[in-house]
Every structure is written in structure tokens, then in C-alpha cells.
Amino acid sequence: MRDAVPAGRATTSVPLLTDHYEYTMVSAALADGTAERPCVFEVFARRLPNGRRYGVVAGIGRLVERLAGFRFAEEDVDFLRGNGVVDADTAEWLRRYRFSGDIDCYAEGDLFFPGSPILTVSGSFAECVLLETVILSILNHDCAIAAGAARMVTAARGRPIIEMGSRRTHEDAAVAAARAAYLAGFASTSNLAAGRAYGIPTGGTSAHAFTLLHSDEPAAFASQVAMLGTDTTLLVDTYDISQGIRNAIAVAGPGLRAIRIDSGDLDVMAQQSRELLNSLGATDTAIVVSGDLDEYAIAALAAAPVDVYGAGTAVVTGSGAPTANLVYKLVEVAGRPVVKRSEHKRTVGGRKTAVRRHKPTGTVVEEVVVSQGRPESMPGDRELQRPLVRGGEIVADLPSLTESRDLLRQGLIAIPWEGLKLSPGDPTVPVVMLP
Amino acid sequence: MRDAVPAGRATTSVPLLTDHYEYTMVSAALADGTAERPCVFEVFARRLPNGRRYGVVAGIGRLVERLAGFRFAEEDVDFLRGNGVVDADTAEWLRRYRFSGDIDCYAEGDLFFPGSPILTVSGSFAECVLLETVILSILNHDCAIAAGAARMVTAARGRPIIEMGSRRTHEDAAVAAARAAYLAGFASTSNLAAGRAYGIPTGGTSAHAFTLLHSDEPAAFASQVAMLGTDTTLLVDTYDISQGIRNAIAVAGPGLRAIRIDSGDLDVMAQQSRELLNSLGATDTAIVVSGDLDEYAIAALAAAPVDVYGAGTAVVTGSGAPTANLVYKLVEVAGRPVVKRSEHKRTVGGRKTAVRRHKPTGTVVEEVVVSQGRPESMPGDRELQRPLVRGGEIVADLPSLTESRDLLRQGLIAIPWEGLKLSPGDPTVPVVMLP
Structure with missing residues (x-):
């Protein structure tokens, strides 16, 4: 295909990944002298979606990358000025823009409520x-x-899950989704860009198309084994699953690592496949199942002889909750708490400080959030916020994805047991807001 | 903020926006001699999500951009080879990779079933x-x-809708979402990157934060009007809506273009606001409403004196259906139809040709799809597929977004009237598949 100027590449200009009104406000504030007023904005959720019992902090590492690129190229300013989004003074201000403030945040992998x-x-x-x-x-x-991925990991009860949903979401969102799913405890991803960008293990063997391409199923299996050896997964449901399994073991021998089933009643199929594999001497050949698995379908397979799950659509779409309801609200101007009137009952102005309070057993009791002050110190408290940026400079050593996985695993052990139920319910940890 | 190497940028390497197994299959096929077999793959939906009555083709223009960038940089090949995804012969083949085949497709803005x-x-x-x-x-x-956006446009009955959902979806998906919503008939977007990349009109004025920043609401309004004039929209629900409207008209005069209400019972608020504006002589001041609007909420406001809708979360998440269920299936190898056995009843192998059949009145009767042949020609037929790529070269003059908007509008006029109902139902046009 011939080269073309990929117009969509303009989307990588970070300062334009922004709503028009932010620039309008900056223009007006620069003109009226309020632009330099010291402010505090907070990101929080008013509620969790769909009766979820906890939220999972994810994306901090990606945010740091994006913020580092939040600088205005000359063509960005020209676009904003040329289209009347900003006036000349604002354009000049944008050319010199550097974020010089502070950012504090919960760690990736921590829970939120x-x-x-x-x-x-x-x-x-x-x-x-x-x-x-x-x-x-x-x-x-x-x-x-x-958050959706973490529920699937819980439902899988220690069995590994492969993220394979790239094709069901925007091509760049797919990379971020693979990262978030891995953070939540998935074992690997099919997405190669995520493998390169974040060091996530990638995997994949073959699709039905590969079997259909060949003259027959044994020919396809033989080709795959010739290339990848027997430490591979053969997809056995293109034609008849039982015959597929016989073909797989005939070609690869009983040392075959795994078979995959992508259709049908997975519970029944897994049971029959396990018996057949055992009867063929392939007692160590694992069974991978996939096909519209969400946390409920995974939970329903708990008693089936499944070794690995593949999850696609559900994980990349948040399993029914594709957005986290987070808002970014101005809470303080020049040291004075501010709040929209309609939210007086629910929202407290002022900069907040948060700790999570635990029983001596380690179980979380509550999260205490204090406006314009600090929670009284108690044994078992854990401070939740840490400095990320100071004076525009990143000051945190960001946790690795592995460390974030560990933090989440520990966090889910520490919440009350009801928090791990898949059914809709209240947030499992109350947030006590002290004005 | 200091510069950093933005690791996430690696995601713009188009060939890695791909599942691992595609490379595994290519490796095995190159080794066994099947890689060059002529094949036909088709993209189609087995079903529409959530009882939707039609689908909308969108993304073809973006696809052309991405395919033009589907070339392997040396570091892409090094990654694939270094991580054992491909063997040395495949790595060499990838270095020379150019798509040299053909692509045909429905036009952007056309319907599908x-x-x-x-x-x-x-x-x-x-x-x-x-x-x-x-x-x-x-x-x-x-x-x-x-598809979700088109339903909102229908529900809005000619009133303009502004897309303002960027903050509720992945930052790059937001740009594509703004494009798809505009294609579906939205009037404008808040997303500046979409404005630059695709020429979509952008708009936006101010948030609650801007009002909270100032000493009082009149000061905020005066600042906004000083910068933008009275041809602007003042957000009146930060404190008390009635007082906000009085302040708005006091500051801007009765020539103010619009007020926006972002909270509360929008039906009641719009009615009261209209009466108040009229009593203040601001009879031409428009009312913009926003706040968790989907097609049902928009439809419920049909009788309210609303002039413009703002839609966010629902539009960028597909209003309950964040993915379109499309699959990419091998249907023909060397001229021979192929099909996965489990799908025999639902899926027909072979390359398909499709026409949409109309009554003399212009109403669509059915879509006729023929495998390995052409539908009998009938008066009122419209051919649905057109050449996009031939021998790897783009041969189509892609429609502009404006042309795609027109095509969709005409398409929705031509379907049976039940197709525009918001309730769940069957696809409004049957697809007759002839083997």
C-alpha cells in the first residue's frame, strides 16, 4: 500500500487531547487576572459503576508518560489560534507552557472507593x-x-487468564487495556504492542483460519508443531472437537502442552476433552477455554477441568462498565474550599488527605478522608497518597507493573470478604469524610 | 515537567497493534508453503448488540490511514525476532512486507445488518x-x-447534539469517537484533536471550575463575556439556576446566545429556565442541557424547551454496546469456500456480493448476499461494496465525513419505520444469504 500522510497521527499531540473549553477558560482567566490563582483539583468517583464493591487505581504510569509530552508544538498553537480557540496572549502563554505544580496520587494497584x-x-x-x-x-x-479484570482474576481462583480482546476495542485503547488487565493479575496478553511497550508476556498460537487454510486439520497441526514444537496450544474446535483432540495428540504426542476450545458449552466440552486426553495418555496436556468469558462465565467454570482462560470482549470493555465515573473537580482556590452548590450534601471542598484504617488482623475497617487537615493517627493506618510530581518534576519512583500487581493482590486480601462477591452491592469499605 | 521517553509512543507502530498469533501463523505458513495461498477474509457481524435494529459502518477512513502505516521498522522486526515471536525467515519476510492484495467495503455511513x-x-x-x-x-x-450516536440523533429530532465525552474514554479512542459521532450526525465535538485531525467543528465555553475560581458568579460571567462576547454559552447551575440565569442576562444582556444546565431534572429545569429567560426578554437565548444523556434521556426531553443537547459518557461508550461484534473470517482458500464446522448453519463460505433491494417507493425490502456469484439484478438495487484497495494501492476516493453523514441520513430514511424505534427488536432489514 502506498504511503500517505496519516492524518490521525495528529492525535498524538497531547495538548490537543483536551476539551475546547479548557482553552476558553484559560484565555478568559489570563485576561481577567485569575489565571495565576493557586488551585487544587481532585480526581474522585462519586459512585462505583454497576454495584461494584471496589475500584482499582490504574493508569498512573501512562499518565506520567502523557504529561511529559504535554508541551505545545508550534503547529498546536497555530491550530488553536487559527481556529479562534485562544487569543494572541494565550497563544504566547501556551508556547511557554510547562506544568510547574504538584501532583499526589494513590499508587497503581491500590483500591479506591x-x-x-x-x-x-x-x-x-x-x-x-x-x-x-x-x-x-x-x-x-x-x-x-x-476493575473488571480484577473480578475475573478473583473468579478464576488462581487459574491463569490470557487477555485477548484487542480486536474488540480501539486499537490504541487495546494496548492500555492489556496493561490494565496485566496489572489486575492477568497472566499475559495477545497484544504485541503492549508486550513491547510494557514488557508484558505475550502469547498466541493459531486461529481457525490457520486450520481452514490447510488441506485438513492434521496438516495444520503438523505445521504448527513443526514451527513451535509440542510446547504449544492446538486449537481443536474448527471441525469436530473429539476428532480434533485425537488429531492433536496423534500429531504432537501426549507431551502436547495444551489444547484450546473456543466454542460450544465450555463446561461440558472441558469435561469430555479432559477424559479423552487422559484416555490418550495426554494427562498433562492443559485445556485452554475462550469465547465471551466474563467473571460470571469464569466463575461458572470453577468445577470444570479448565487450566487456562482466555478473555476478550468483557475485559477490554470493563465487563459492563467501560468507564470509571471519575471526575476532576476544583476543590480549593487560594486556600479557600470551594464546592458547587448542588453537591453540598455529597461533596466536601478543600484538599483532602486520606488514610485506610485496619483492624489488628489486617482487615480494612474504613477509609478516613479529611479536608484541609490530617486524619488522627491510629495504629494500622496506611497513608494512601504519595507525591508524584513536585514543581513540575516527577519525584516518585513509580512501581513496576509487578509491584502494582502485588499491591492489588494484598489489597484484595485485606478488604472484608464480601468485597470479593461478584453480585452487585455497596462499596466494601466506607469512606468517612471529615470536613 | 521534565522530558521523558514516552514508552507508550511505541503503540503507534501499526504492525504491533496485532495479536501474537497472527505472526505465529505467518511463520508456520511460510515454512510449510501455504503462506501464498490466495485467500478471502470477510468482516461481518453475526448479530447486532442489545437488540439494535441496524448497524452503521464507520472507521473506513481511519482504517486507510492505519493500513498506510502498516510497515515494519527495523525495531519492530527486532522485537518480534528477539522475543521469539517469529523465526529468521519470517523476520526477513516482514522487512519486505507490503500489503499487495485487494480490499472492498461498504461506504462509511452506510447501514449494515x-x-x-x-x-x-x-x-x-x-x-x-x-x-x-x-x-x-x-x-x-x-x-x-x-450506531449509538445515530440513535441519539434520531431521538433528538433535529436538535443539535454536541459530543463531549472525551474524558470518559481512552484518550486516543476519544478522537475516533468524536469522528464517529460526527459521522452519525452530531453537530460538533469538544475534542480539539478531532477538530484538527478531521476538520470537525469544536466548541466549548466554561466549566463549573471557572465560576468557582472567581469571587462570585457575575464576575465569572463578566470575564467570559469580555473574552468571548455575548455569542457564548453561560453555565448557570454552579449555585442556584434561577439566580444564575438572572446573573447571566444581567451581565450579557438579552442577546446572550445560550445558557447551559448540567444537573438536576433537566425537563423541569428547561421549562422553568425558558419561562425565566422569556420574562427577562431573552426570548432568543437558547438552552443547552447536558448530564448523562443517552438516546432515552434525549427522547424523554422531546417536549421540553431544549435547543441543544450535550452528550458524553453514553456516546463514547456506544450507549450500552461498546463494541460492534464484528469478526474477520477466512471464507475462501484458492477459490474454495471454507467454513468452521460449528458455524455451518449460520455461516456461508465463499466471497460474498451484496445488494440492497428497494421498493419503488425507495423503502428497503431486504439485503441479498450471494456467495461466489452475483445477485440477480432487479430495479431499485443498490450495490453495497466498492473497491477500496487494488494491488495494495488505494483506488477509492473516500467520501468526506459530510458525504458519509448524508449517506447515513438517507439510509435511515429508506429503512422501514420500525428501524428507528429505540426499543430492542430484530434487525429492520433481513439479509437473505444465497449459497
């Missing part, structure tokens, strides 16, 4: 307001994926 | 199979957004 101050941005109004959309886009997407 | 052969890729197995994931990612995302 309604009201948890997940991320706090402080600095001048103009510097902070421009970050609203890109911060929310990243966190709303990644937290949504991680 | 279960079984419609939306996109047909033909060429060697190895060349075609590598495109599976990126094609499906783009079409599954963009078609899902367009």
Missing part, C-alpha cells in the same frame, strides 16, 4: 485546568478495565 | 491474516460509537 481522593493536582488555575481531560481519559479508561 | 459483508480482504494468506486485529479494532470501535 467513592470519595477517595485518587489524584490531587495543585498549581495555578491555568496550568491545572488544561490537564483535566487527558487525566480523566487515562484514569477513567484504565481504572474501568482494571 | 447481521451477515452484511462489510469489508472483504483478498490476497495471500500471510498478507491478509496480519491485518485482522487492526481492522477489527478500528471497525468494532468506530461502528459501535456511530
Whole structure:
């Protein structure tokens, strides 16, 4: 195919991943002298979607990457000025734009609940307001994926899950989804870009097309084994599953690593396949199942002789909750708490500080959030916020994805047991908001 | 913020926006001699999500951009080879990779139904199979957004809708979502990157934060009007809506273009606001409403004095159906139809040709799809597929987004009236599959 100027590449200009009104506000604030007022914005959820019992913080690492690229190229400014989005003074200000404020946040992999101050941005109004959309886009997407994925990991009870949903979501969102699913405890991904960008293990063997391409199923299996050896997974449901399994073991021998079933009643199929594999001497050949698996379908297979799950659509779409309901709200101006009137009953102004309180057994009791102060220190408290950016410079050593996986696993052990139920319910940890 | 190497940028390497197994299959097929077999792959939906009555083709223009970038940089090949995804021969083949086959597709903005052969890729197995994931990612995302957005446009009955959902979805998906919503008939977007990349009108004025930043609401309004004039929209629900409207008209005069209400019972609020505006002489001041609007909420406001809707979460998440269920299936090898056995009853092998059949009145009767042949020609037939790529070269003059908007509008006029109902139902046009 011939080369073309990929117009969509313009989307990688980070400052334009932003809503028009942020620039309008900056223009007006620069003109009226309020642009430099010190402000505090907070990211939090008013509620969890669909009766979820916890949220999972994800996307902080991606956010750091994006913020580092939040600089205006000359063509960005020209676009904004040429289209009347900003005036000349604002254009000049944007050319010099550097975020010089502070950011604090919960760690990736930590849990959150309604009201948890997940991320706090402080600095001048103009510097902070421009970050609203890109911060929310990243966190709303990644937290949504991680929360659904974490429920699947719980449902899988230690069996590994492969993320294979790239084809069901936007091509770039797919990469972030693979990252969030891995953070939540998935074993690997099919997405190669995620493998390269984040070091996530990738895997994959063959599709039905590969079998259909060949003259018959044994020919396809022989070709795959010739290339990949017997430490591979043969897809056995293109024609008849039982015959597929016989063909697989005939070609690869009983040392075959795994078969995959992608259709049919997976519970029945897994049982029959296990018996057949055993009868063929392939007692160590694993069974991988896939096909529209979400946390409920995975839970329903708990008693089936399944070794590995593949999850696609459900994980990349947040399993019914594709966005995390996070908002970015101005809570403080020049040290004074502010709040929209309609939210007086639910929302407290002012910069918040949060700790999670635990019983001596280690079980979480509550999250205590204090506005413009600090929670009284108690034994078993864990501080939830940590400095990410100071004076525009990243100061945190970000946790690795492996460390975030561990944090989430520990977090899910520490919540009350009801928190791991798949059914809709209240948030498992109350957030006590002290004004 | 200091510069950093944005690792996530690696995601713009198009050939890695791909599932691992596509490369595994190419390796094995190159080794066994089947890689060059001429194949036909088709993209279609087995069903529409959630009882939707039609699908909307969207993403073809984006697909063309991405396919033009489907070339292997040396570091892409090094990654694939270094991680054992491909062998040395395959790595060499990838270095020379150019898609040299053909692609036919439905036009962007056209409708589709279960079984419609939306996109047909033909060429060697190895060349075609590598495109599976990126094609499906783009079409599954963009078609899902367009389908939900089209229902909102129908529900809005001619009133304009502004797309403002960027913050609720992945930051790059947001740009594609704005494009798909505009294609579906939205009036504008808040997303500046979409404005630059696709020429979509952008708009936006101010958020609650802007009002909270100022000493009081009149000061915020005065600042906004000083910058943008009275041809702007003032957000009046930060404190008390009635007082907000009085403040707005006091500051801007009765020539103010619009007020926006983002909370509360929008039906009641719109009615009260209209009466108040009229009593203040602001009879031409429009009312913009926003806040968790989907097609049902928009329809419920049909009798309210609303002039413009703002839609966010629902549009960027496909309003309950965030993916379009499209699959990419091998249907022909060396002229021979192929089909997975479990799908014999539902799926027909072979390359399909599709026409949409109309009554003399112009109403669609059915879509006729013929495998390995052409439908009998009838008066009122419209051919649905057109050449997009021939021998790897783009041969189509792609329709502009404006032309695609027109095509969709005409298409929705031509379907049976039940097709525009918001309730769940069967696809409004039957697809008659002739083997």
C-alpha cells in the first residue's frame, strides 16, 4: 500500500487531547487576572459503576508518560489560534507552557472507593485546568478495565487468564487495556504492542483460519508443531472437537502442552476433552477455554477441568462498565474550599488527605478522608497518597507493573470478604469524610 | 515537567497493534508453503448488540490511514525476532512486507445488518491474516460509537447534539469517537484533536471550575463575556439556576446566545429556565442541557424547551454496546469456500456480493448476499461494496465525513419505520444469504 500522510497521527499531540473549553477558560482567566490563582483539583468517583464493591487505581504510569509530552508544538498553537480557540496572549502563554505544580496520587494497584481522593493536582488555575481531560481519559479508561479484570482474576481462583480482546476495542485503547488487565493479575496478553511497550508476556498460537487454510486439520497441526514444537496450544474446535483432540495428540504426542476450545458449552466440552486426553495418555496436556468469558462465565467454570482462560470482549470493555465515573473537580482556590452548590450534601471542598484504617488482623475497617487537615493517627493506618510530581518534576519512583500487581493482590486480601462477591452491592469499605 | 521517553509512543507502530498469533501463523505458513495461498477474509457481524435494529459502518477512513502505516521498522522486526515471536525467515519476510492484495467495503455511513459483508480482504494468506486485529479494532470501535450516536440523533429530532465525552474514554479512542459521532450526525465535538485531525467543528465555553475560581458568579460571567462576547454559552447551575440565569442576562444582556444546565431534572429545569429567560426578554437565548444523556434521556426531553443537547459518557461508550461484534473470517482458500464446522448453519463460505433491494417507493425490502456469484439484478438495487484497495494501492476516493453523514441520513430514511424505534427488536432489514 502506498504511503500517505496519516492524518490521525495528529492525535498524538497531547495538548490537543483536551476539551475546547479548557482553552476558553484559560484565555478568559489570563485576561481577567485569575489565571495565576493557586488551585487544587481532585480526581474522585462519586459512585462505583454497576454495584461494584471496589475500584482499582490504574493508569498512573501512562499518565506520567502523557504529561511529559504535554508541551505545545508550534503547529498546536497555530491550530488553536487559527481556529479562534485562544487569543494572541494565550497563544504566547501556551508556547511557554510547562506544568510547574504538584501532583499526589494513590499508587497503581491500590483500591479506591467513592470519595477517595485518587489524584490531587495543585498549581495555578491555568496550568491545572488544561490537564483535566487527558487525566480523566487515562484514569477513567484504565481504572474501568482494571476493575473488571480484577473480578475475573478473583473468579478464576488462581487459574491463569490470557487477555485477548484487542480486536474488540480501539486499537490504541487495546494496548492500555492489556496493561490494565496485566496489572489486575492477568497472566499475559495477545497484544504485541503492549508486550513491547510494557514488557508484558505475550502469547498466541493459531486461529481457525490457520486450520481452514490447510488441506485438513492434521496438516495444520503438523505445521504448527513443526514451527513451535509440542510446547504449544492446538486449537481443536474448527471441525469436530473429539476428532480434533485425537488429531492433536496423534500429531504432537501426549507431551502436547495444551489444547484450546473456543466454542460450544465450555463446561461440558472441558469435561469430555479432559477424559479423552487422559484416555490418550495426554494427562498433562492443559485445556485452554475462550469465547465471551466474563467473571460470571469464569466463575461458572470453577468445577470444570479448565487450566487456562482466555478473555476478550468483557475485559477490554470493563465487563459492563467501560468507564470509571471519575471526575476532576476544583476543590480549593487560594486556600479557600470551594464546592458547587448542588453537591453540598455529597461533596466536601478543600484538599483532602486520606488514610485506610485496619483492624489488628489486617482487615480494612474504613477509609478516613479529611479536608484541609490530617486524619488522627491510629495504629494500622496506611497513608494512601504519595507525591508524584513536585514543581513540575516527577519525584516518585513509580512501581513496576509487578509491584502494582502485588499491591492489588494484598489489597484484595485485606478488604472484608464480601468485597470479593461478584453480585452487585455497596462499596466494601466506607469512606468517612471529615470536613 | 521534565522530558521523558514516552514508552507508550511505541503503540503507534501499526504492525504491533496485532495479536501474537497472527505472526505465529505467518511463520508456520511460510515454512510449510501455504503462506501464498490466495485467500478471502470477510468482516461481518453475526448479530447486532442489545437488540439494535441496524448497524452503521464507520472507521473506513481511519482504517486507510492505519493500513498506510502498516510497515515494519527495523525495531519492530527486532522485537518480534528477539522475543521469539517469529523465526529468521519470517523476520526477513516482514522487512519486505507490503500489503499487495485487494480490499472492498461498504461506504462509511452506510447501514449494515447481521451477515452484511462489510469489508472483504483478498490476497495471500500471510498478507491478509496480519491485518485482522487492526481492522477489527478500528471497525468494532468506530461502528459501535456511530450506531449509538445515530440513535441519539434520531431521538433528538433535529436538535443539535454536541459530543463531549472525551474524558470518559481512552484518550486516543476519544478522537475516533468524536469522528464517529460526527459521522452519525452530531453537530460538533469538544475534542480539539478531532477538530484538527478531521476538520470537525469544536466548541466549548466554561466549566463549573471557572465560576468557582472567581469571587462570585457575575464576575465569572463578566470575564467570559469580555473574552468571548455575548455569542457564548453561560453555565448557570454552579449555585442556584434561577439566580444564575438572572446573573447571566444581567451581565450579557438579552442577546446572550445560550445558557447551559448540567444537573438536576433537566425537563423541569428547561421549562422553568425558558419561562425565566422569556420574562427577562431573552426570548432568543437558547438552552443547552447536558448530564448523562443517552438516546432515552434525549427522547424523554422531546417536549421540553431544549435547543441543544450535550452528550458524553453514553456516546463514547456506544450507549450500552461498546463494541460492534464484528469478526474477520477466512471464507475462501484458492477459490474454495471454507467454513468452521460449528458455524455451518449460520455461516456461508465463499466471497460474498451484496445488494440492497428497494421498493419503488425507495423503502428497503431486504439485503441479498450471494456467495461466489452475483445477485440477480432487479430495479431499485443498490450495490453495497466498492473497491477500496487494488494491488495494495488505494483506488477509492473516500467520501468526506459530510458525504458519509448524508449517506447515513438517507439510509435511515429508506429503512422501514420500525428501524428507528429505540426499543430492542430484530434487525429492520433481513439479509437473505444465497449459497
